[in-house]
Every structure is written in C-alpha cells, then in structure tokens.
Amino acid sequence: MIPILKVPMSDEATAAVGKVLASGMVGQGPVVDEFEAALAERVGNPRVATVNSATSGLHLALHMVAGTEPEGGPGGQPGEVLTTPLTMVATNWAILANRVRLRWVDVDPGTLNVDLDDLARKISPATRAIVIVHFTGYPVDLARLSGILDEAERRFGFRPMVIEDCAHAWGARYRGEPLGNHGNVSVFSFQAVKHLTCGDGGLMVLPDDELHRRAKLLRWFGIDREAKGRGLVRDDVAEWGFKFHMNDINAAIGLANLDHADEVVRRHQDNAAFFDRELAGVPGLELTERAEDRTSSFWVYPVKVDDMAGFMARMKEAGITAGPVQERNDRHSCVRQYAALLPGMDEVSERLVCLPVGWWVTEQDRQHIVDTVKAGW
Ligand SMILES: Cc1ncc(COP(=O)(O)O)c(C=O)c1O
Incomplete structure (x- = not known):
C-alpha cells in the first residue's frame, strides 16, 4: 500500500539522540536553545518558543489570549472563540480546555479553510479569539482576514487575536513569507508524520515581545529558566503556567531533521504539481483553489x-491509501451545544478525499495514482 502519511526521520537522528542521552542532560537545555535559534532563522522571526506538541501550543495560546474564568471573561461576559470544524480535534479541544465557548464558522469548499465571509458575519463583542487552520498546508488569505479584523476594530473597538494552526503547514508561504510572520500567534506541529518531526513537539511563533515572554514562562510553570540559577523554584511565580516545554531529546531529533525538511517539503510540492497537471479537468473530480x-x-x-x-x-484495491484524513469536529457529543448550520462543511464532508503526495511517493507511484483516478471515469 502507498501510505497517506509517513515519518520523515533522517539517518542522523539516532546519533543525535544518543549524544543527548549520554550527556546527562535530557530536559530542556542547550539543544532546545540551538533548535530554537535554527527555527527562528527558518521562520524569519526571533519570537519563537518550542513546546511538547502543537496541542500544548494551541492550549497555551488560547490561555494567553482568550482564557476565561468559569464565571466569565472580561466584564463578566462569557467569551467565545470562532473556529473551523474541519481540522484535527486537537485544534478545537484546546478551546474547550480553556473553558471558553466555541462558535463554528463554516468551511469554504474552494479552499477547505475557514469561510471568511461567514467569519466576518460572526465576529461580535463576545469574540475573544479566532482560530484558523491552514488545512492540508494551504494558507488562509491572511490579508483578507486582516481587513476583516480592521473592520471589527472599527465597529467594536477591539481586535480579536488570531491563532493560526500551522500543524500541516511547515514550509508553506503567504505572499512569499513563511507563516509565522503575519501578526498572529502561529502554532506548528512537529508530531511524527509532519514535514518536520521531533517524534512529538510543537512551535509557537509570537507576534510581540510580551506574548513571547509570557509563552516562554508559561510553558514551564511560570518559572523563568533564563534567570540566574536557571529556574530555581524559589523565584517568585507571578503568573502560573503549564508543563508544556520541549526537552533536549525531542529537540535533537528536530535538529537532525531540520536540514532535510526543505527537501521533504519540496518533494511534497513537486508531486502536488504533477497531480495539478494530470488531474485537472477529470470528470467527477474537483481540485481545490x-x-x-x-x-x-x-x-x-x-x-x-x-x-x-x-x-x-x-x-484501496489499487494499493493506494486515500481518505478524508481529518473529519468534521462539530458532530461529536461533547460539542452538541454549539451545533450550527454549516452548508460548506456538509458539502465538503460528502466529497473530500486526500491522496498521498509526500516525499515517499515515487514518480512511478504518482503515475499509478493518476492512472487509477483516471481509470474510474
Ligand atoms: C490541524 C492540526 N492541529 C493540531 C494538531 C495537533 O498536533 P500535535 O500532535 O503536535 O499536538 C494536529 C495533529 O495532527 C493537526 O492536524
């Protein structure tokens, strides 16, 4: 079978991990620092903070910008977070974990990303934050989103923070710039089957120094690891935090894979360009925008x-794994109270199938995929 996802592990990772294991320091230490410096350079933004997963990064991002006490947010008003139902549940359960209400925004069947018209309609004084997902790695129209936020600011006197779930989108660019440079909180995943893997891991990219400072503190209990004495517990904790930091073992895996990640992304894109050419116009099948x-x-x-x-x-009969990969989140019992009419999501969930396109798909494999698709019509 041609798999839909696969772990891109470099040959150097084993030795890099061995070195960390033998060093006597396996927690968050110099290798995390080195990995963060390299990531900041790749993203083109110095305000980075690694975490142990994108789920933790999303949880922390929402905690910082939208978290409310159970009795309500600022002014006692219960806040809500606008979000897409088409994603892995990690995106949306992070909202629930922050005890803030969730409000579904429809999906644009053309892009599979959030429907920006529906988003504009749903922004209200209750909006604490907006979560978007660059689904399958295709960037949301961030300039248009920024225009919608300008309008919200004019109408309501505040600008909700946007959290970009970039879990699928390492290597993606918007207007030539890597994601993580568009004034929002961006969260990447370095989980096993992502373009860049640490085994498990994640990255937060913050839009300002204050959020960067808080993210680095709150990922480790609110204790300042960079202060003299590297985080002695006797330091005062002004704001409590979580245990979401990355350790040197995962950072070593990430560093060993980082140099290969550009080539991994390039091979995904090259196979995709082949499919774009070969599958355009096939009856009964539609490409995305x-x-x-x-x-x-x-x-x-x-x-x-x-x-x-x-x-x-x-x-399946032809040995090709294909499927939706991620299914709508809004039908689960735990979010029953937030049910909404989502015609775009309905359309997509009856038609979306993802094909393998990654670095492991050879020229022969991709021709076989195209031939199999075309043979059906
Ligand atoms: C869109 C999306 N967001 C978040 C996550 C969670 O990432 P992690 O496994 O690093 O917590 C995933 C994982 O696949 C994902 O696909």
Missing part, C-alpha cells in the same frame, strides 16, 4: 469527488 500569492506545503493532496465511497474503494 490555488491562489498565486499562496504556496501550500501539501501535507496531503485534497480533491473533491462525486462518489466518495466508490473512489476510496477503487484506490
């Missing part, structure tokens, strides 16, 4: 098909 100002990282290759069950069965 490609805007000129956006470069997708193509974590997987999404298509919309008329006969989803038949398509997936044909793929």
Whole structure:
C-alpha cells in the first residue's frame, strides 16, 4: 500500500539522540536553545518558543489570549472563540480546555479553510479569539482576514487575536513569507508524520515581545529558566503556567531533521504539481483553489469527488491509501451545544478525499495514482 502519511526521520537522528542521552542532560537545555535559534532563522522571526506538541501550543495560546474564568471573561461576559470544524480535534479541544465557548464558522469548499465571509458575519463583542487552520498546508488569505479584523476594530473597538494552526503547514508561504510572520500567534506541529518531526513537539511563533515572554514562562510553570540559577523554584511565580516545554531529546531529533525538511517539503510540492497537471479537468473530480500569492506545503493532496465511497474503494484495491484524513469536529457529543448550520462543511464532508503526495511517493507511484483516478471515469 502507498501510505497517506509517513515519518520523515533522517539517518542522523539516532546519533543525535544518543549524544543527548549520554550527556546527562535530557530536559530542556542547550539543544532546545540551538533548535530554537535554527527555527527562528527558518521562520524569519526571533519570537519563537518550542513546546511538547502543537496541542500544548494551541492550549497555551488560547490561555494567553482568550482564557476565561468559569464565571466569565472580561466584564463578566462569557467569551467565545470562532473556529473551523474541519481540522484535527486537537485544534478545537484546546478551546474547550480553556473553558471558553466555541462558535463554528463554516468551511469554504474552494479552499477547505475557514469561510471568511461567514467569519466576518460572526465576529461580535463576545469574540475573544479566532482560530484558523491552514488545512492540508494551504494558507488562509491572511490579508483578507486582516481587513476583516480592521473592520471589527472599527465597529467594536477591539481586535480579536488570531491563532493560526500551522500543524500541516511547515514550509508553506503567504505572499512569499513563511507563516509565522503575519501578526498572529502561529502554532506548528512537529508530531511524527509532519514535514518536520521531533517524534512529538510543537512551535509557537509570537507576534510581540510580551506574548513571547509570557509563552516562554508559561510553558514551564511560570518559572523563568533564563534567570540566574536557571529556574530555581524559589523565584517568585507571578503568573502560573503549564508543563508544556520541549526537552533536549525531542529537540535533537528536530535538529537532525531540520536540514532535510526543505527537501521533504519540496518533494511534497513537486508531486502536488504533477497531480495539478494530470488531474485537472477529470470528470467527477474537483481540485481545490490555488491562489498565486499562496504556496501550500501539501501535507496531503485534497480533491473533491462525486462518489466518495466508490473512489476510496477503487484506490484501496489499487494499493493506494486515500481518505478524508481529518473529519468534521462539530458532530461529536461533547460539542452538541454549539451545533450550527454549516452548508460548506456538509458539502465538503460528502466529497473530500486526500491522496498521498509526500516525499515517499515515487514518480512511478504518482503515475499509478493518476492512472487509477483516471481509470474510474
Ligand atoms: C490541524 C492540526 N492541529 C493540531 C494538531 C495537533 O498536533 P500535535 O500532535 O503536535 O499536538 C494536529 C495533529 O495532527 C493537526 O492536524
């Protein structure tokens, strides 16, 4: 079977981990510092903070910008976070974990990202934050989103913070810039099957020095590890925090993979360009949007098909793993109270299938995928 996802582990990772294990220091230490310096350079933004997963990063981001006490947020008003249902549940359970209400925004069937018209309609004085997902690595139109926030600021006198879930989007660019440079909190995942893996890990990129300072403190109990004595517990904790930091073992894996990550992303993109050429115009199958100002990282290759069950069965028979990969989050019992009419999501969930497009897909594999897709029509 051609898998839909695979772990991109470099040969150097084993020795790098061995070195850390033998060093006597396996917690957050010099290797995390080195990894963060390298990540800051890649992203082009010095305000980075590694964490032990994107889930932790999203939890911490929401805690910092939208977290409320159970009785309500600022002014006693219960706040809400606007979010997309088309993502891994990690995105949305991080909102629930912060005890803030969630409000679904519909999905744009053209991009599979949040529907920005619906988002603009749903911003209100209760909006504490907006979570967007660059689904499959295709960037949300961040300039248009910024314009919507300008308008919200004019109407309501405040600008809700945007949290970008970049879990699929290492290597993606918006208007030529890597994600993490557009004035929002951005959270990347370095989980096992992402373009860049630490085994497990994540990265927060912060838009200002104050949020950066808080993220670095709150990822480790609120204790300042950089202060003299490296985080002695006798230091006063002004704001309590979590245990979300990355350790040197995971950082060593990430560093060993970092130099290969550009090539990994390039191979995803090269296979995607082949599919774009070969699958355009195939009846019964629709490609998603490609805007000129956006470069997708193509974590997987999404298509919309008329006969989803038949398509997936044909793929399976031909030894190709294909499926939605991530399913709508809004139908689970634990979010029943937030149910909303989402026609875009309905359309997508009946048609979305993702094809393998990653670095492991050879020229022969991708031709086999195209031939199998075309043979069905
Ligand atoms: C869109 C999205 N957000 C968040 C996560 C959570 O990432 P992590 O496993 O690093 O916590 C994932 C994981 O696949 C994801 O796909």
